[in-house]
Amino acid sequence: SKLWDYLRTNLEPSILASPDGHRWAMAAEALERCDGMKGDDFLVDLLKTIAVIDLFKERSGLVANFDLLKTCYPDVCEKELKSALNTLNKASLTIFKKFQDAHAIFAGSDFNIDQAVGVALDEIDELDFEALTSLTGLQPILAKRHYHETGAMRWFDVNITPAKDVMDVATRFKSKNGVIGKFLLVVPTEGEEEEHVKALCRDAAKLNDEWDIVAGYSPQAWSVVMLARELLALDKVSIDHPELAGDWVARREVAARLTDLQAQLETELTKSLDKAEWYHKRYSTKHYRQSDLNSLASDLAERRYDQCPKLHNELLNRQKPSSSAIAGQNALLRHMITREGEPRLGIDGYPAKGGLYASLLEATGLYSETKDGWRFVAPANNEADTHRLFPAWNAAIQHIKKNKKRSVAVSELYDLWADQPYGIKDGLMPVLSVAFILTQRENLAIYREGIFRARFDDVDVECMAKDAKTIQLRWMDLNKISRRMLSDMADVVRDLDEKNELKHLQPIDVARGLVAIYEKLPNWTKRTMRLSARAIQVRDIFKRARDPNKFLFDDIPALINSKETEISDKEDIRNIVSIVKEGLQELVQAYPLMLHQQRDMLLAELQVPNLSRQSLLELHERAENVKELAGDFRLDAFVGRLAQFEGDDEGFEGIASLAANKPPRDWVDPDMDRASIELADMAQKFLRAETFTRIKGRPEKRQAMAVLVGMEGRPVPLLEEFDVIDSDRGAINDLVDQVSKTLEAVDTNSQSIILAALAELSARYMQAPEVETRKTGNGKVA
Template identity: 25%
Template sequence: MTLSNNYSIATRHQRSTRIDSDLSKDFFPGLVYHGTAQTALETLLRQYAQTGQRSYTLTGPYGSGKSTIALLLTGLLHHEASLRNAALDVINSQSKKLLKDSIVYDKGWLQIRSVGGLSSPVKTFWNATLAALKEHHKTNTLYEKYCTLSIHTESELVNIWEALFEEAHELVDGVLLLADEMGKSLEYINKSRGELHLFQDIAEVLGRTKTPVIFMGLLHQSFSEYAKERGSKLQEEWNKIQGRYNDIIYNVSTDETVALIGQSIQNESGERCTDDHYVNAVLEAMNDKQERKKLLKERLDRCIPLHPTSALLLGPISKRRFSQNERSTFSFLNSHEQNSFQLFLKTAVEKSDRYNLVDLWDYLEVNLEHAIISSPDGHAWATATEAIRQARQKGLPDIATEILKTIALITLFGKPANLTATEELLLASTDVDTRESLTEYLNMLKDKSCIIYRKHLSSWMVFEGSDLDIPSLIEEKVEQIKDVQEAITHAKFQSQVIAKGHYHTTGTLRWAEQNLVTNLEELEKWPSSSSSEGAFISFYLVLDDSEQLKKASQKNDRIVLARANDAEEIIALAKECYALDLIKSDEKIGRILTHDKVAQKEYEGRLINAELALNNAILYSFESSTWCYRGEEYSHESLSHVTTLAADHIFDHSPEIKNELVNRNKLSGTAVSALKKLLEAMLKFEEKEDLGINGFPPEKSMYISCLKNTSIHDAKAKDKRYWHTENLDPKLSELFIKSLELLEDSSGKEVKLSEIAELWAAQPYGLTKGVIPIFLLAFLKSQGSNIAYYEKDMSGSFAFIAQPDLDYVHKLIKNQDELAVKYIVLEKSEREWLQHLAVFASNETNKQITTDILSVATPLVTTIHNLPQWVKNAHELVPEDATKNKIYLRIRDLFLQANDPHTLLIKDLHSELNLEGVSTLTQQIDILSDCFSVLRQKHERMLGGIKDKVKVIFPEAGEELVDMCRFVEENAGDLRLKAFARELAKSNTGLLQWLESMIQIVVGRGKQNWNEGILRTADNKISDYAQDFLSVVKSQRLQNNENSEVTKTKLVSLVLEGEDGKLTSYKKEVRVAEVEKIQPVLNAIEAKLNDLNEFEKVHVLQKLLKKTLEAQV
């Protein structure tokens, strides 16, 4: 069984008190009526009785118990006897007598209990008034009278109260008016830029009404502190108004906190310890008055199982800046955090176990160190933690480290409780058994420079191991910062606000950025928000008292302005953050800081908490300020709502596209992949239902959201018009109409797709980068043949492409500036010319061609581009007709160089064919037809000529030629001759591919590298290979003793002496010719030679033979 079975925390101490809901007779038993509570109550009673003062404020730290005292006063004046008696049992006889002498009680008081909040104090006061009238049994008739009233203004509330209190005079003893969380009401008034007329009027009205009235407002600070950022003048006015109220200070002492702790810990067994040895030991070690010790003994006995030193230090700890007074004490008692008191109760089993200072240190270190470091206690805490780290690092025993933690806590927080780390107190506060052991451990710690002994205090303290005073350095650097904007700029605050309402309506996620500026002049230095990517507007929190915000917001619909409510706090925190950065960047200090672990920890803690506090202050100011947009003020609306208003205004023509995957500016990898697949489907399968996308992959959802639900795509269209940009949602229709107008205005000129994308991304459409490619392709396809497509080539110029391909649609996603289109509009004469070209194209392709630029140009350009490379480069298309050759060359080059179908067909081609003597379109088409015929047949004619020559050289056919080729392939030593024979064997197939292969073999060039010169060389080269071929065949046959008749060739040889005296041999294997065929030529030559002498005859014949034969050296 653990201690949690014996001890628990009283329910009333588990949360803060609410005066509007916690009043009951069960509330008062166990309430501690300590000295601070008695002083506050009796001060009010005396002031009321002696001076007639009716307006009070009770000022004390957060969680100090002010609401509890307010409820005690409520119970003392309540009309219900059981409640009043329960409250009377709490106070002592002295207070009871003063209450009886000071305040008349007979019928009970009407009790208006209001709790301030984020709404108007007028509203909360009136609702509390109605609740009070309904609660008191004698004011039901007044409730019926006033419950239907609607109160809106401060003056209405005060006037109604005055009348109501007069009417209640005979029904109640008086009116108790409590304003809990009055500070929140003041914050509301300050945020609304209001004045304190309400509380000024309350003080005046309460002073003159004949009905007894007591007003008590509960505050954490003075009136003026709530208006500190609005200037000293207003603070003075608010101070004057608070002067009408008597302020009672409420601050619970350390010993009273011990009493509260003892009252909150309940011993379930009912046993009460009256002689705890831990308490006795601590009290014995304390150097204090006996009266205090006697009072503390009873209270500390009630705090078991808290160790008495822990109970004594909880009060001072709760009053530190990082804490929340008594409320933090009770939060600690109820906490289930690591090393907490509740976890101790669940794990401790011995009745003698106590939650000591070591446990308390561990709790603070784990759960509150970040807050302590940034507080005034940060330096001392950092020093202590570094000392503990050093002790562990140097191998000291655990008990020594525990003693060090005890010394550290007493050093930090013991002074208000009159505790010092004497050896007597350390012996009473730790698990060390003897004085000798304690001395040994203390010497260990001292030798390792973890602690130091202060003789004048007779106590031990943590050794100061740091050379840097971080708080003083911060103050010094802050003083050096003269330019506030420099500190604000260094803060680099940036946050975003989502236009949630706009997102739910349109499906498009838009956001605003949040920025700080010191004044409106600084605003001009900021770049304007971009609507295409990132934030589309900016919220600017201005840190001065400029009165021009509303006017300035009218000039630019991309900014929202507000005056910061807590400008002074933001500036102070920004300076502190900047000062901390300056400290680290200081060469000397930064070097010391690097090696000083204590200062380093303190510095890091201060920096983290200063940045956090600055961020929280800025965010709070953003949420609580009154914003101006387009001249209108928004004080109660959220930032998201204002952002939505701006988005709806700026992008009022944004179409509804609800798809989170694609309707955004930055797509995920999955979304990009799906988008590519959707664009490919739009390109290939427009005639299929759902673009042929099966199942439900990501691209299917994109299709449904962007194309199907919007009616842009219809696969069932009877006229095969699958894409529609008309008769859609009005916002979508306008988007496409404006885009078409852009193209029409630039008719005949290239328009980059990035220009259309920029139009769509800008106000008032605001399309995102994800959906723009989808709508772009759909829009272009809807225009059909009215659009010509262009893409940048290697030179960076736009070149015409027949149709979008996969590369084109992929570039729609990220490279829209590399794509362009041209809108085409034809005149009547141009349409007529296009019709003739369409007929010509139909004849050329044997297909039906529609009468539009692209449909006509595509097959004609394709035909020319598909010509063999040498034909596209040839200079002699029609060698026999120089004029025609020149025209055909120009026509061919027009198609080859064309990058614009409109310019090619309508302008350039028509102009080229408009020759002298050619007056009709039909005549022009005839010239074009003849040109295409010549170009198309050029390659075949070239092959035919070479084929005829081969047949002359090799008249053999069928198996005979194949056997010859096989023989050469098997016996030739030249690899190229073998290949020549192999291709020659294919000459009987009827196809011409063997000729192209043969040409490639003899010239040693691929087909793509042919030109007219190479083909002329090929003619001669074939003769060379044929000679080698025939020589191989003849040599073999001679070896087989076959006669020349069988071989059908004879060797012709000519040997000539050159001018240098050297002999040159010319020889050739020639086919045996038929005598009958050559006899007429022979006779003619002989007739010519008869007129010459013998030498001349020989010379002529030698020249002819030399020219005919190839030189064979």
């Protein structure tokens, strides 16, 4: 049993690959089943002993009969030994062979592997080199030095290729997922002469100019071919024979042989690679040891990507970052947009986003402290650019300038940077592209899905991180006349948007400032037709604004010149700026003016004299006094809003939205007409409700009165109904006192005369209620 343990620990792979592999596999399977039965240790040791004797029986001449087993276990009585052997036989772990009078391992498998492999070899006409490459597990050749210098992992695939196909393989090669070339070990499969194979290797190495093909030939290639045929045949057996699914022993033996053949083939391939002559168009023919191939790969990678940025970050400097790396990247992008101007972009400590910031923005100097504070700074073309970012930056700028007549999708910059000689990995693209945009924002117009963006915000960044095609860029140029107009337009922005200081006098900033003023307008202003024709014309230009250059230097000048000719003098500029400023002012003031008109009308209907603190307090008291009085839910809502109204526009929007049955964002002109009528109607209902507060025992804030006067033979008497509120009581009392004093000074005691005089005076006011009365010089009322 100890011999079995030794063999299994040290030599099992070799035994399985030998002619005794089938017998060993059956014994190993039997022992595993015995362990699964939870038998005692003696049963396991006895089974190991039988397995070892059975394994060496042809060489030793020994068989596992009872006498031999008794000799092996002298301390075990015959009865116990017979019982153990009987247990093994009943469990189908061993079998008693009567003609040998001996015990042997039960043959649980009758699959003939050698025969099956022989049949498979006969069926293989040509080697499947793609399947062979996957079976041998050839490791790619890494450009290690290039990786340590740039942080970008690049490698060459290693393929075994038949000589007859090497030209086609070299022609069809395309780089993908970090693979930048191929090492082809060429094998003569059709009896090609050695010199002919070498010539093919030389021609294949020169064939592809876009990528590097390194072709090699080794004299040991034939040994590789023979092993490859056997390996493919055994793999075919493991796939094509369904009976293996129910034969654990056979499966184990097949797997062991596959493993052994793969190891042998890998050893032969290593020898072939070490002894091969390698051909490349830029290098002389040379023997490279396998360890030297990494150095060659680095040389080729550096030649192809000699302007690759040096960014050492394991999380993002790769083709497909992990989900956790993407989460850190997205967090960093948000900080880049929302926290610019703060040290370390407002990042505390070193979470994932902190590490990305330190390696990609801080170490490279893309985000650094300037005289204007912390800003994104473009890399300079000097020795300070130790991370070699300037070439990629400059290439992106030149590409956008070259295509300044159209917008350039950020995905185009991705393709440019990913290509030679930059070779930037996909994982770095979002961070570098946002940094690029922020360093060049003064010269770039930014669009999202073709629509101009006044500000590059976090939503734009999120869209770009998901799909770079959604964000487009365009370069902006200026002449002297354009710069002069920009200066005057900047003053318009500063006058109408106090929060925008417009420090940078660039087209993009001026255009953003103007468009931002328009974007802040309420939706009603963007829809209403109750504006002057010039204001509507200005509004339409802003509504169509897509491109800052076209907007500033084509669309706006068209306000005074319908012909598409350039502006040429100061007078044209003055007229253009005047029109834009007046139009924007009217647009900015239109909504507040409309609200104030509606509010003044409502206050007049409610008989509120002004928006003084005292008047509003009285209105609040009146509203509180009539709450839930009329049983009208709509009126109650109106009264509730009046009780909270402080005279501001936001408060009145709530009242007007109730009258219009729409929120302010959805208002159109007919809604405001309907709201005017509804506000007047609800104000009248409010006044009427005030005259009936006594019904619920509330103090009367309003008194209803009527005056009826019949005189001078009129067929219909004069009738005037009106009401007064508590706030009028002081003025009424003062007037009553003055009239009383006047009447007391009159020399008459006739009540009829006094009442007649009051009636005639009332009639005068009733006949001309809108005419202001005043005293003339002779004391008569006029």
